[in-house]
Amino acid sequence: MAVSGLYGGRFVAETLMPLILDLEQQYRAAKLDPAYQAELKDSAIHYTGRPSPLYFAKRLTEHLGGAKVWFKREELNHTGSHKINNCSGQILLAKRMGKTRIIAETGAGQHGVATATVCAKFDLPCTIFMGATDVERQKPNVLRMKMLGAEVRPVTAGAGTLKDAMNEALRDWVTNVDTTYYLIGTAAGPHPYPEMVRDFQSVIGTELKEQFRAAEGKLPEAIVACVGGGSNAIGTFHAFLDNPEVAIYGAEAGGHGVDVENGHAASMTGGSPGVLHGNRTYLLQDKDGQILEGHSISAGPDYPGVGPEHSFLHDTKRVTYVPITDNEALAAFQLCTRMEGIIPALESAHGLARVIKLAPTMSKDQSVVLCLSGRGDKDVESVGNYLGLL
Amino acid sequence: MSRIEKRFAQAKAANRPALVTYVMAGDPDLATSRAIMEALPQAGSDIIEFGMPFSDPMADGVAIQLGGQRAPAGGMTPRGVLGMVEDFRRKDETTPIVLMGYYNPIYIFGVDKFLAAAKDAGVDGLIIVDLPPEEDEELCIPALKAGINFIRLTTPTTDDKRLPTVLHNTSGFVYYVSMNGITGAAIKSRGAVGEAVERIKSHTDLPVAVGFGIKTAEDAAEIGRHADGIVVGTVLVDAVGKSLVDGKASDKTVSAVRDIVASPAAGVKRARE
Numbered sequence: 001m002a003v004s005g006l007y008g009g010r011f012v013a014e015t016l017m018p019l020i021l022d023l024e025q026q027y028r029a030a031k032l033d034p035a036y037q038a039e040l041k042d043s044a045i046h047y048t049g050r051p052s053p054l055y056f057a058k059r060l061t062e063h064l065g066g067a068k069v070w071f072k073r074e075e076l077n078h079t080g081s082h083k084i085n086n087c088s089g090q091i092l093l094a095k096r097m098g099k100t101r102i103i104a105e106t107g108a109g110q111h112g113v114a115t116a117t118v119c120a121k122f123d124l125p126c127t128i129f130m131g132a133t134d135v136e137r138q139k140p141n142v143l144r145m146k147m148l149g150a151e152v153r154p155v156t157a158g159a160g161t162l163k164d165a166m167n168e169a170l171r172d173w174v175t176n177v178d179t180t181y182y183l184i185g186t187a188a189g190p191h192p193y194p195e196m197v198r199d200f201q202s203v204i205g206t207e208l209k210e211q212f213r214a215a216e217g218k219l220p221e222a223i224v225a226c227v228g229g230g231s232n233a234i235g236t237f238h239a240f241l242d243n244p245e246v247a248i249y250g251a252e253a254g255g256h257g258v259d260v261e262n263g264h265a266a267s268m269t270g271g272s273p274g275v276l277h278g279n280r281t282y283l284l285q286d287k288d289g290q291i292l293e294g295h296s297i298s299a300g301p302d303y304p305g306v307g308p309e310h311s312f313l314h315d316t317k318r319v320t321y322v323p324i325t326d327n328e329a330l331a332a333f334q335l336c337t338r339m340e341g342i343i344p345a346l347e348s349a350h351g352l353a354r355v356i357k358l359a360p361t362m363s364k365d366q367s368v369v370l371c372l373s374g375r376g377d378k379d380v381e382s383v384g385n386y387l388g389l390l
Numbered sequence: 391m392s393r394i395e396k397r398f399a400q401a402k403a404a405n406r407p408a409l410v411t412y413v414m415a416g417d418p419d420l421a422t423s424r425a426i427m428e429a430l431p432q433a434g435s436d437i438i439e440f441g442m443p444f445s446d447p448m449a450d451g452v453a454i455q456l457g458g459q460r461a462p463a464g465g466m467t468p469r470g471v472l473g474m475v476e477d478f479r480r481k482d483e484t485t486p487i488v489l490m491g492y493y494n495p496i497y498i499f500g501v502d503k504f505l506a507a508a509k510d511a512g513v514d515g516l517i518i519v520d521l522p523p524e525e526d527e528e529l530c531i532p533a534l535k536a537g538i539n540f541i542r543l544t545t546p547t548t549d550d551k552r553l554p555t556v557l558h559n560t561s562g563f564v565y566y567v568s569m570n571g572i573t574g575a576a577i578k579s580r581g582a583v584g585e586a587v588e589r590i591k592s593h594t595d596l597p598v599a600v601g602f603g604i605k606t607a608e609d610a611a612e613i614g615r616h617a618d619g620i621v622v623g624t625v626l627v628d629a630v631g632k633s634l635v636d637g638k639a640s641d642k643t644v645s646a647v648r649d650i651v652a653s654p655a656a657g658v659k660r661a662r663e
Contacts, residue, residue, distance in 0.1 A: 011493060011520040013449045015545040015570055018552055157455065163446065170448040175571040177547060275494045275520070276446060288467045289498030290445040 006315075007308035010190040012278045015174045024192045026097050031199075036092060043088045047121070048078045050085075050203065054211035054369070059339040067221065067362035069355055071342070071372040072208045074232065081345065081374030082204060082232040083114035083185055089200035091118040094181035101176065102126040104183045105169040107134055107162035107228065107300025108347060109141025110374050111185030116150035127151045129169040132160035134299040140378045159293040162228075162303045166277050186229025187307030190278030194234075194307050201235025204371060209239050216367060222247040222358060225371040226351040227321065228265075228301035230310045232373035241318060249358065250310065251350040253296035254323030265294025265302045266323040268314045281308040297326035297386070298346035298379075328353040333376065333383060345374030346383070393486040393514050394539060394562045397436050398597040398618055401658075407614035409658045410599055411651055412439035412490065412623030414457035415474055416466025417630055422639040423461070426630070426647050427478055431485045433648045434655025439517065439621065442471050442491030449519045451574030457627040460637075468495045468504070472511045479512035488515040488541060488562070493529065501529055505536040515539035515562040523555050530559050543567050544590060546582075553593050563597040563619060564590055568604070574624035577603035584616040610657025622654045 010020060030036040044050040053076065057069040074082040094102060102124050106112030112128040119126035128145055132154040135142050145152050158164040173182045187197040205223075212220050223240055225233035227250040240246045255264035264270060267282045274283040276291055284292040284304035296302040313319040329346055332353040337343045344352060348371070355370050362368065376383070384390045391399070401408035411430050416423050430438055443461040447454060475487050489508065496504045496518070508516075516533055523530075523542070530540040539562030547570060548556050557564065568583045569575060577583065583600055590598050600613050601621030610620050629650050633643040 010522060010524050012522060013519050013545075014522050014543045014556065015449075015547050015567065017522045017524065018547045018549065158445075167446050167448050171451075171572045174449060175575065177570050275492075275497055277448070278520075280497075283494075285494070285498065287498070288462075289495035290443075290462060291494070292445075 005312060006273060007279070007281050007311040008191055008194060009280050010278060011275050011280070012190045013174055015177055019177055020190055022097070026093060027192055027196055030093055030096060039092060040089055044203065048084050048088060049076065051207045051211070052076050054208060054215065057340050060336070063339060064356060064359040066360040066364065067366040067368045069359055070212070070220070070367060070369040072204060072236065072369055074204060074371060074373045075344065075348065075375035079114045079117050080377065081110040081114065082201060082235060083111045084117065085203055085235065086185060086197050086200040086231060087114040087118045087183060090183045090196065091122055094124070094183065095122060097181065099179060099181035100124065101180045102183050103129065103169050103172050103180055104185060105129045105162065105165040106185065107165070107303065108298065108345070109134070109138040109145065109378060110345070112150070112152070113141050113144045113148070115183050115185070116145040116148035119150065120148045127153055127172065129153050129155055129165040129172070131162060131165045132156045134161055137382050138299055138378055139381065161293065162300055163291065163293065170277070185231065187231045187234045187309065188229045188277060188279055188281065188305060194279065194309055197231050198234045198238060198309060201231050202238040204232065204235040205237060205239030208236065208369060212369065219243055219246050220369045221362060221366040222249065222368040224249045224251065224351050224354050224358065224368060226251045226301065226347045226373060227306060227310060228253065228303050228347060229305070230307035232371050234307055234309055236371040237313070237319060248319045249354050250319050250321040251324045251354040252321055253294065253298060253301035253350060254325040255295040255297070257325055258323045262292055263295050264323060265296045265304060267294070267304055267306045268310065268321045269323045271304070273311065276305055279308045281305050281311045282314065297329060298350065301347055301350065322354060324350040324353040330383065330386060332356055342372070343376040343380065344372055345376045346379045348373045392539065392562070393484060394437065397486050398563065401436060402618070405662050407617050407658050407661055408436040408599070408619040409434055409655055410437040410439055410601070410619050410621040411435040411626060412441060412621060413626050413647065414441035414443060414454065414461050415471040416443065416461035416464050417457045417627065418460045418634060418639050418643070419464040420466070420470070422643050424474060424477065425644045427474065428481065429644055429648045430651060431482060433651035435651055437486045437488065437619070439488045439490045439623065440471065440475065442468060442489055442495060444492040444495055447492060449572055451572045451624060453574050453624045453628040453631065456631055468499050472507050475513055476511040486514040487512065488517055489513055490517040491519070493518050493520050496529060501532055505533055505538060509536050509538060513538060515541045517541045517543065517565060519543065523558060526559055534559060534561065541565050546570055546586065550589070553590065557594050560596065563599050564594060565621070566590060566598055566600045566617070568600050568602045571602065573602055575603055577609070580609070580612050583613055587616040604654065607653045607657035610654035611661045614658050614661030620654065620658060622651070625650055
């Protein structure tokens with residue numbers, strides 16, 4: 001079953017198919033189960049700290065001199081990013097399915113930390129697959145995962161980034177399918193994962209819509225999110241897809257620039273449809289269908305693919321996806337830190353860089369909302385290195 | 391009668407399972423890979439499974455992952471794989487060739503274009519790991535229309551309820567994956583494999599070959615008691631890797647593969663004794 005037309009699907013080995021079909025059934029049942037929904041809601045309020053605030057960024061607004069700039073503060077969630085929204089939902093499913101072990105892939109470590117967190121809470125052993133390169137550049141998150149009781153397995157295959165971590169997680173899953181639940185963090189993978197992750201993350205956009213209406217009495221003129229695999233983005237966008245008056249922008253990892261060969265990870269701007277990790281979607285690949293390694297200053301968004309629903313939204317032009325370079329993200333990171341006293345994740349800084357370009361082109365009575373998907377504590381060392389502060 | 395049918399019938403007549411050997415196309419370079427391919431039937435291989443390299447082989451262990459990196463580094467492409475089959479067919483008209491790999495390189499090549507070229511080259515079947523029956527429209531049905539067998543993997547997780555779905559469009563033979571795991575892992579219970587093969591045979595008249603984790607003559611002999619074919623792959627790709635000197639083929643590379651094939655080839659011969 002495809003997400004939408006060409007994209008999505010269930011391109012997995014037969015070993016996994018029975019489990020994936022079971023997962024879909026269990027998810028359908030859970031969705032309709034009031035007890036499941038109540039537990040999820042309780043966890044969102046008392047554990048995650050929802051709703052996350054909608055914040056008016058006054059100094060940044062004045063500085064940019066155009067539209068009002070707002071942040072949906074997902075970085076204030078427990079564990080420091082939006083990733084917990086999805087983990088809270090999937091861990092309850094894993095329990096329902098009687099699974100006794102959790103695995104996950106992680107890029108920047110935000111999803112790994114969120115997974116390790118819910119596993120600690122529910123007393124389940126977990127193994128996190130993380131590219132060896134990412135283990136190096138995201139040390140604080142590696143330590144957090146270990147302290148939470150997770151086993152972090154560095155993956156040295158390929159470039160040692162998120163794509164390789166996902167391959168290795170799939171290999172583990174095939175081997176331990178009887179006991180193990182694969183808690184995918186991004187809105188990609190075989191059906192029903194993209195749909196599930198979207199559903200769990202769509203709380204972002206639903207809250208945002210209500211909060212903005214309460215603040216301004218209307219809908220925002222534009223919303224922006226960064227897109228790696230695209231989980232915070234689809235969560236932010238989903239509630240607005242049927243409001244054509246709201247312009248929607250996704251910021252892809254432009255790395256050194258989309259003209260630089262193998263120098264970026266903008267899979268929609270610079271890729272083409274193909275099949276990887278269980279779904280058909282836009283991918284960075286060569287003419288023979290071999291998948292390329294993406295590059296980004298930010299771990300995670302260097303993934304050479306994107307969730308299948310984004311591919312659909314790209315083709316239908318409902319969402320405008322634009323590449324943001326490493327340098328633009330770094331500049332946005334610093335501006336946000338100095339002007340608002342908020343250190344954003346480098347991923348989220350890509351979204352902010354888009355806002356920085358967009359706001360001055362809009363009028364002062366208009367608004368743009370950024371999903372500030374994660375906090376940047378984990379990035380201070382690597383940014384410090386880039387800026388020569390260390 | 392297709393080449394695959396004929397070959398299984400011959401093995402059955404000789405009261406032994408067929409030996410299926412997997413090597414990676416173009417590993418470590420075109421000339422050496424061609425020599426390996428030609429050596430396989432002489433060494434006792436009945437059917438050749440020819441790996442199509444892919445950057446992200448999610449069902450493969452380290453040995454085949456590395457082979458899949460060496461081959462493209464040596465210049466192998468999907469077009470090159472078909473070219474090798476075409477060359478092989480000029481010298482050998484009877485050994486069946488099954489291409490094994492992942493869907494994306496075929497999807498990017500273009501399904502219809504690929505199938506036409508594969509048929510012309512003399513390809514007999516396809517095993518595409520990431521195309522379960524739920525995705526039959528993609529390649530399985532077009533392949534059947536093009537006259538190429540689509541050989542499906544069944545696994546320990548494929549229960550009796552699902553088995554008919556998996557077998558529905560399968561042709562040539564059924565490939566039973568001996569365990570939940572990736573290529574090159576260890577088989578936990580040979581006995582359980584035998585039971586699973588009998589279970590599958592109660593659902594289909596197609597030959598059932600068993601692969602994943604078969605390394606020794608003993609594995610081949612014991613599993614071959616029940617199975618119509620046994621598949622050996624990782625040990626061969628690993629032998630290529632270990633024979634290299636400074637990353638390049640050595641004068642031992644082809645003979646290393648030939649020597650290893652001899653062991654399961656002996657195993658299948660005494661499987662039914």
